[in-house]
Amino acid sequence: MTNHDVIVVGGGTSGAIAAIAAARSGARTLVVEKGNTLGGMLLAGMSLIGALDAEGHWALGGYGRELIEALMKQGYATPPTGSQAGVIAQDPEMLRLYLMRMARDAGVEMLLHSFVVGAKAENDRVQSATVANKGGLEEFSAKIFIDCSGDADLVAKGGGEFKLGRDGDNAMQPVSNLFRVANVQLDKCFAYMEQHPEELSLPTGWTGTADSLDYIRNTPGVHFSSFNRLIRKAKEVGEFNIDRTRVCVYTFPGHVDVVINVTRVHGINAADPRDLSCAEIELQAQTLEVVEFLRKYVPGFERSYLVAMPSPAGVRESRHIVGHKTLVGADVLSGRSFNDQIGRGAYPLDIHDVSRDAGVNRKAKGAGISMQRVARSYGIPFGCLVPRNLDNVLVAGRCISADHEAAASARGQAVCMVTGHAAGTAAALCARDGCAPRRIDIATVQNLLAQQGAILERPPGSVRPRASLLAPAMPSKSPL
Numbered sequence: 001m002t003n004h005d006v007i008v009v010g011g012g013t014s015g016a017i018a019a020i021a022a023a024r025s026g027a028r029t030l031v032v033e034k035g036n037t038l039g040g041m042l043l044a045g046m047s048l049i050g051a052l053d054a055e056g057h058w059a060l061g062g063y064g065r066e067l068i069e070a071l072m073k074q075g076y077a078t079p080p081t082g083s084q085a086g087v088i089a090q091d092p093e094m095l096r097l098y099l100m101r102m103a104r105d106a107g108v109e110m111l112l113h114s115f116v117v118g119a120k121a122e123n124d125r126v127q128s129a130t131v132a133n134k135g136g137l138e139e140f141s142a143k144i145f146i147d148c149s150g151d152a153d154l155v156a157k158g159g160g161e162f163k164l165g166r167d168g169d170n171a172m173q174p175v176s177n178l179f180r181v182a183n184v185q186l187d188k189c190f191a192y193m194e195q196h197p198e199e200l201s202l203p204t205g206w207t208g209t210a211d212s213l214d215y216i217r218n219t220p221g222v223h224f225s226s227f228n229r230l231i232r233k234a235k236e237v238g239e240f241n242i243d244r245t246r247v248c249v250y251t252f253p254g255h256v257d258v259v260i261n262v263t264r265v266h267g268i269n270a271a272d273p274r275d276l277s278c279a280e281i282e283l284q285a286q287t288l289e290v291v292e293f294l295r296k297y298v299p300g301f302e303r304s305y306l307v308a309m310p311s312p313a314g315v316r317e318s319r320h321i322v323g324h325k326t327l328v329g330a331d332v333l334s335g336r337s338f339n340d341q342i343g344r345g346a347y348p349l350d351i352h353d354v355s356r357d358a359g360v361n362r363k364a365k366g367a368g369i370s371m372q373r374v375a376r377s378y379g380i381p382f383g384c385l386v387p388r389n390l391d392n393v394l395v396a397g398r399c400i401s402a403d404h405e406a407a408a409s410a411r412g413q414a415v416c417m418v419t420g421h422a423a424g425t426a427a428a429l430c431a432r433d434g435c436a437p438r439r440i441d442i443a444t445v446q447n448l449l450a451q452q453g454a455i456l457e458r459p460p461g462s463v464r465p466r467a468s469l470l471a472p473a474m475p476s477k478s479p480l
């Protein structure tokens with residue numbers, strides 16, 4: 001049995017930053033990660049969206065921002081682009097190395113290839129987390145645990161309250177994987193899109209303006225969604241059978257490879273290993289179909305080839321913890337602030353087709369993607385990170401206490417880094433002072449976070465030109 005000040009379960013987008021924050025605040029910190037690296041979904045190669053709100057104010061601050069700015073300085077991340085949603089493209093392999101170095105330098109102890117499979121809890125406190133790895137089973141204890149597993153594994157195993165998916169019917173967003181194809185001639189692809197402007201279209205409900213083809217072509221790192229017409233052609237002859245109408249392409253300046261986001265499987269409960277296995281099998285079959293579709297149908301992709309499938313099945317939604325506070329969709333869209341806010345979010349409210357009945361190989365019944373921009377960043381209450389019935393646990397990342405709508409924004413990478421930073425700093429304070437997260441003096445946490453570069457308040461007004469002054473609107477914005 002070990003004894004740490006803080007144990008972070010899952011070293012992904014939120015967990016890596018949480019561990020860095022806890023260690024930098026002086027806590028003896030262990031992160032337990034089932035993969036071979038920190039980073040989680042952050043390494044899948046998508047762009048960081050919503051680092052700034054649509055009016056141009058930064059929402060991402062603190063240690064997540066420090067990481068991204070370090071990458072920007074060396075040209076491994078782009079300055080924010082995209083006319084509406086503060087998009088930062090990043091080189092995922094360099095991101096991984098920078099993140100690992102940052103964690104090592106902060107003094108984070110990392111236990112990789114290790115899976116938290118259980119928790120022993122007594123009197124509303126997690127006494128230990130059970131970890132499985134090549135060494136067998138081992139118990140790890142800590143003063144404070146931070147659940148950054150994405151699926152709220154520790155909270156669920158420790159008897160904490162959670163909800164699965166949407167209130168009422170437990171419906172969850174579909175899962176998708178991302179993959180990289182190399183040897184893409186983007187100029188040729190853009191020339192084709194110029195001939196077929198109908199190829200660019202907006203997701204349902206998008207409330208912002210769109211990036212024009214010229215803007216996409218001339219702005220390194222902008223991503224785009226297209227090929228609706230080609231998909232229809234391929235569908236007619238049975239060569240594209242996925243329930244999607246566009247392919248989302250993430251580019252990076254100077255790279256000849258792009259990241260593709262188009263696969264989709266509905267009706268998967270990612271907390272169920274059998275469901276997840278079915279999803280992996282189906283997603284890999286879909287990947288094969290898409291790679292062949294791109295080569296056969298899409299100008300510029302004729303000689304492309306698959307180089308990497310970096311992420312396991314990408315889960316958009318599973319468990320949401322029940323916290324002392326719960327963020328709701330209206331809070332996100334109205335840019336609401338809270339007395340106990342510990343940071344801000346601005347990722348769009350991005351809900352993919354949700355259908356309870358649809359499963360592997362079955363068609364979804366929903367309505368594609370609904371994506372609403374966040375004009376003004378919203379505050380994230382500390383209470384959303386504190387499970388209602390566990391006294392020594394904090395939560396960060398996509399499983400914080402949020403309803404189905406709000407979670408569709410809180411799951412964005414920048415927001416996950418923000419909640420990770422806050423949870424790590426608060427956990428270190430709680431461990432030092434021997435206090436439960438729900439009893440912590442929130443002003444002290446907020447002051448510390450502000451000193452660490454976190455953004456708690458949003459300046460008034462807009463720093464962006466009015467929409468009418470932006471590039472002429474041609475339908476495009478990516479479904480993620």
Ligand SMILES: Cc1cc2nc3c(=O)[nH]c(=O)nc-3n(C[C@H](O)[C@H](O)[C@H](O)COP(=O)(O)OP(=O)(O)OC[C@H]3O[C@@H](n4cnc5c(N)ncnc54)[C@H](O)[C@@H]3O)c2cc1C
Binds near residue numbers: 315
């Ligand atoms: C297909 C897809 C596309 C997306 N596109 C975008 C985009 O373009 N832009 C954007 O900003 N966001 C995007 N997102 C959202 C975003 O990437 C994720 O929601 C976010 O990265 C999740 O962060 P997290 O810390 O909650 O989880 P993760 O980053 O997934 O980290 C969880 C970590 O915990 C580990 N883990 C899990 N369970 C255990 C356990 N029991 N024991 C030990 N370790 C464990 C995992 O291995 C992983 O490293 C996308 C998401 C998906 C699925």
